[in-house]
Amino acid sequence: MDFSCRALAYCRPGFEKDLAAEMIQRCGKRGVAASATPQLNAGYVLCEIDAPQEEARLFLRFRDLIFARQLVWVQAWLEDLPEKDRLTPIMGALDLLHGRFARLWAETADTNEAKTLSSFFKRFMPHLERALVERKRLIERAELPTLHLFFLDSSRLWIATSEANEASQWPMGIARMRMPREAPSRSTLKLAEAFDALLTEDERKTTLRAGLKAVDLGAAPGGWTWQFAHRGILVTAVDNGPMADTVKATGLVEHVRADGFVWKPKRPVEWMVCDMVEQPSRVAQLVADWVAAGRCRRCIFNLKLPMKKRHEEIERARALIHKRLSVSGREWTLRFKHLYHDREEVTGYLTASK
Ligand SMILES: C[S@@+](CC[C@H](N)C(=O)[O-])C[C@H]1O[C@@H](n2cnc3c(N)ncnc32)[C@H](O)[C@@H]1O
Incomplete structure (x- = not known):
């Protein structure tokens, strides 16, 4: 049996090494082997953990990780998505994944390169959302998990999930807050x-x-x-x-x-x-x-x-x-x-x- 699972954590570009070290250290404290190969300025860290996901979730927690903006659990990796029909393979992978979700978030790393995907998201995501609503996989129940589609580019992504109270409540882990007019500094x-x-x-x-x-x-x-x-x-x-x-x-x-x-x-x-x-x-x-x-x-x-x-x-x-x-x-x-x-x-x- 393969017990290993993968956690994907997002961070500010440049802090991947610190985040990977933290994740590995957390697992090590529980005597669980883990490995990650952080790429400088990638804006994320993928960590392989030698434990089942349900167990790893208990000792690798978002709130304990200093450098993680977000922590999600990988369910599938998809690559070579055909340009003409990305929906079919993504829905195929989601059909294999059980459960219902409260939110569907299309995400990327916080890099200039990844941000160019936003117009693709605007075109593509409404189709996916509609298909999930039709299948009753996406419903308005805040306590349900979030479904994360973390795209590296328009043909490669990780499908991942997070529990409502165990993750950042902000897409991409980015707290988008309105600057109050009367406040004198951005800080x-x-x-x-x-x-x-x-x-x-x-x-x-x-x-x-x-x-x-x-x-x-x-x-x-x-x-x-x-x-x-x-x-x-x-x-x-x-x-x-x-x-x-x-x-x-x-x-x-x-x-x-x-x-x-x-x-x-x-x-x-x-x-x-x-x-x-x-x-x-x-x-x-x-x-x-x-x-x-x-x-x-x-x-x-x-x-x-x-x-x-x-x-x-x-x-x-x-x-x-x-x-x-x-x-x-x-x-x-x-x-x-x-x-x-x-x-x-x-x-x-x-x-x-x-
Ligand atoms: C980064 S700014 C603070 C910005 C502030 N939090 C805001 O939101 O507008 C740092 C401030 O610390 C003050 N400061 C630095 N050393 C200090 C000290 N020993 N005693 C009092 N103020 C000090 C500086 O004068 C400066 O105004």
Whole structure:
């Protein structure tokens, strides 16, 4: 019996090696052999795993993978699709695949080359969608899996699936968010995406409520601060630089000109966020200190990564936070994600549960 399965993960082009290393390491921790041959700038990693898919899904999870924008499970590979009739072979492969789906996504890697497929998708996908609806394979039930058609070009693709709660909710794993008109910097989208990607639905409801308090270290011109203020959260914005008028106009922001590594709140707050461009270890130490000392319940922070050994740098930060919080007597959770709006950086979420 062949037990091996294949997981396909998408990433920002240039981060394939980091993603492949992470996937192999996750499998290795369970004593399961895995292999991947990452191609630089491909925008995806295909990982062969020596375990049945149902088992591998339990230890290789989207939410644990830092560099994965998306994680799907390969069901079939199709190549040499005839230009005149691509529908028949794709439907043939889908007929062999059991189950019904809530969503059908035509996807590619996030590369300029792959993006040229969009006009082909516009022409072709409505036909496929219609055929699946007619066969009652595509129905409006949000909890059903997603069907992913990941095209390398118009004649080659992987057919893959993902479970509703085990994958990114965005096609291609790309958080497409509208830039709010009043927000003063595009980096506002980074925090909006972090809320979406790193918090549970319950956490979003209970911790992004009007009346709570937040501190934004390195706040100017105020894109992150705006994310809190427009939810009615009171923000202390710490930065020597100026804050934008649209942010001050919310009436919910106190601007403090001070060093973010030194300034401390008089009373505990729900949130501390930190977007200061600094050494990752210095930022890690700062957020660990805040949570350990009970100055805040939760932090979202940015770690700027070096060009090489990115994974090692994150592990160093993780170890520093672990060391500081272990002696604090608190329980905590820590997650990192390379967000769509992150470039040479990752976003961390640290929260204390008591
Ligand atoms: C990337 S920008 C922040 C952008 C902001 N998150 C936004 O959405 O508009 C980094 C900011 O950190 C501030 N900064 C850097 N080091 C700092 C420090 N030690 N104390 C306070 N602010 C600092 C800089 O002045 C700069 O405004």
